[in-house]
Amino acid sequence: MSTEPRLNNCRLVLFPLPFQGHINPMLQLANILNTKGFKITIIHTHFNSPNQSNYPQFTFKSISDGSSESKNMNLNLDTPDSIINFMNKSCINPLRDCLVTLQEEKPVTCLISDALWHFSQSVADSLNLPRIVLRTSSMSCILVYSALLPHIKNCYLKTTIEEEDPIPDLSLITEKDMLKIFNDDRKEGELELIFSMIKTIKAASGIIWNTFKELEEPAFCAITQNLCIPSFPLGPFHKYFPASSSSLLEQDRSVMLWLDLQPVRSVVYVSFGSITQMGKAEFSNMARGLAKSKQRFLWVVRPGSVSGSEWLQSLPKGFIEEVGERGCIVKWAPQQEVLAHPAIGGFWTHNGWNSTLESICEGVPMICSPCSYDQPINARYVTDVWRVGVMLDNGKEEEIGRVMKSVIMEEEGSEIRQRSNYLQEKVNRSMEKGGSAYESLENLVDFIVSL
Template identity: 55%
Template sequence: MEQRKGQRLVLFPFPFQGHINPIIQLGNILHSKGFSITIICTNFNSPNPSNYPDFDFHFINENLSEDEKCNPNIVALIQLINVRCAQPLRDCLAELLSNVSKEPIACLISDFACHFTQAVADELKLKRIVMRTGGATSSSAYAAFPLLREKGYLPLQDSQLEKLVVELAPLRVKDLPLHDSCAPDEYYQLVDDMVNMTRTSSGFILNSFEDLEQPALATLRQEFGIPVFPIGPFHKRFPASLSSLLTQDQSCISWLDKQGPRSVVYVSFGSLTAVYEMELLEIAWGLTNSKQPFLWVVRPGSTINSDWLEAMPKGFLEALDERGCIVMWAPQQEVLAHPAIGAFWTHNGWNSTLESICEGVPMICMPFFMDQRVNARYVTEVWGVGVQLEKRERGMIERVIKGVMMEEEGEEIRGRALILKEKATQCLHEGGSSYQSLDSLVSHISSP
């Protein structure tokens, strides 16, 4: 822990699990560098302050109805939060700035999705730094949206889905970070707002590292013209298990302890994705037919029109015996580090992708929307540490699992994954790229 700097940082996360975890980790990282940390949260999806005695918490009312909070259209929810939180955040920040008993506020660090915070920071004459919970590669794809529209890649046309996006190779049109549940123009406007308000900020923090995404980081530095700080992987400095909004079932660890080395397929599709009942059935039979032990996270509500396990095939749960373990939520970082894990079947959210890379675990990629599609393409085609599941049917699932777990292809993937794991570890050590980038970030924050 470094000597206190007499400066306070205010962090404002977007209220989704995959966004709260990284900002809590970032708060711990910067607190260890001597800054005092204040976190302003919405009442919606707020972490428990008692888990973080070193942080000062404040809460604002986002004024969302229960129906609005449950809206499956994530883009609409992001837009609502950007509108409803503007005045409450401004009032909270103004009060903090007027409190002479606290250390002066050096800057506001807010989520990439919270583009409204730039106008608030400008009004209060406060430096704003953007934190991106996704990777540099997907960030550069978002920044290219005007070009993609100009070149005719967007809006999507079914006849072009397999077409290579030459300007963003190896991405195909179907790999672009899009969301299918909203009108294209509505989504393009949101992306433009997020990108443009990042360009006008004072800096860009990424949970990534140079050896993983150097070309995309170079593009961002050129495109944005602001300092870019890849200081990840965050979770290897400070885990964030205490910030989980769902109760983690630790019993799965004792189940893993009984399994052989690299024998288990870990299946989790994150905190937001949902599958149809037919997809759930194919996943269940694909896992069963592979004959591999599996740990499957089935989040309540993750199957459309089903509360939890009601849609499982008849007799499936009774036939699991000791070969399968199903939980509502798992301590993922602990699971991925367990020697029994042989592969991670994932939606390729950035946190999950990075956590898998850091443990050298091969991935089976099944992206759903937005940056997950970019991440999956890079996992398979650039970093070579996974296989993409192109068809969600039981025969294909069985073949892919067996290929990754039992065949030569899987061994080659594992070898590349272990090399990338070592690079992820080395970048955090003294002299490593993320170590140096963090020092640069600290200096940047402290400068007038």
């Protein structure tokens, strides 16, 4: 990408949400825009602050987020949505003060903030500063959220659901999916967040998506019509540059050496992301399924992700001896590089959007175990629309073993792989000159300059 002289005096302020799945795409977007010629300033919270040494080309400004005060007030901030809702209130004045100071130093062209920072719209409006939203999930997710909210308002959500019955007017999403999307334990806080997000997206100057038009063309058409603001699907962001890390967790690069020793398309990569938690029984069941599958696997087990365990204490007795050298367990891995490795034949995933998109980009079939938030929506599109993955229905060890074997060794896996390769080719074409992502980036640059 070439630097444009007309952009030398354009300064953009980017404000990422302080979670791994949101920081990564925001910093990737910052790199993309910086390479086009924009000057970049990153405003970040003290909580989960990014590693500035990895980005010497950017200016970083930290703001108070109230996290230290929340401990003194004994607030129960134990879920991502409770933290985000709290910070949407505690960061109002710190963000405004920081933007005022920045504007006094040098004019700011616009603020680009995560869609879940809904408070930043009123702050930007008070300063007559254009705000562009970055949405780090799929377009389809926003459409489903918008369609689901009336059902939530009408108290449609039940407390115990086992059926795969579709939601009225939303044939893709089942009742079980809906319970995962709006978990009863956190439903009120999550609904508050989603209502506010959708409302303030519509008030923004534009919206940037980490997706590409060919993957979600029906959603793109609906979004363009419904939101009535310019949309720029210029993803996948991570494909613009060689793999680089903005990880909040230390990556174990020894896994690449282990993968080098494995046959082509023989390994199932297992990772449930940076915030997913699970109980001991679920973890133990996963382990027994991996053992029963007789397939090679690379399993990321994040420290603290299993309730009551520091790391691997809840593994079934004899598991390590049973799987031997066909299994590798690490605390964290360089996921983009892992998925691009020829030894990887499948990805058992929670279907966070970054993971889903990275798998699509490498043509890797998915085994889907969505947990919460947007993940059930992403998983349904993976299995039922794009048909590049298989849903784990009950997650019992027998099913795990059967599905892993089918993805790696059987005809079903071969057919999924063909469709995955087709989507991978679409990604590559979209980023070439004249492709949809390429054109969307050019349109975004022109749009920002016109503000």
